[in-house]
Amino acid sequence: VSESRPKKMEDEQDHGPDTDNQMSQSPDTGPDTDNQIRIAYLPDPMLLLDPFAEYPPPEARQRLQHETAMTFELITCKELIDGVLDSGAFSILFVPGGFAPHWESKLGTVGACCIKDFVARGGGYVGVCAGAFLGISLGLLPVSVRDIDHVGTRDGPCRLLFSEVGQSMLGASVAEVTVRYANGPL
DSSP states (O other), rough: OOSSSOOOTOOOOSSSSOOOOOOOTOOOTTOOGGGGEEEEEEOOOOOOOOOTSOOOSSSHHHHHHHHHHHHHEOOHHHHHTTTTTSOOOSSEEEEOOOHHHHHHHHHOOOOOOHHHHHHHHHHHHEETTTHHHHHTTTTTTSSSOOTTTTTTTOEEEEEEEOHHHHHHHHHOOOEEEEEEEEOOOO
């Protein structure tokens, strides 16, 4: 798989008038409607190289494309380092599951600074699974990893405790919840 990116993802639908021209805003001002939200999609750089990985999984992209007018553009770590997030064309950086150290090794400190600067200017960051862990390691999320020793253990129920701040921010009615654990740090 080449690290060059397509202009639009293959299954992206046409949502009417060309929305690219409406995206001249910087993250500071923000988009007003879904058709103005462009998502920079940064998949795991190593999993992209595996032709048998069926990666990145299409579910999130397909759901947003069918239920909203948001658009995705696949970007690479090199493009991120070269300043693609500085163009003002993207509202959100979306980092899906994978393995956080893959991104960390490809991005280095320069790429990490690019992501932090994008968020500091008002850009959104959405991390799922390892993408959330990357956000934590970059200091974008006010959480800490308490247990990395059980990575690779079997999945099952996991007890989580919210701090008072976390309970308030998330609107949790209780301080303790049980969730499904499916590998990764806690």
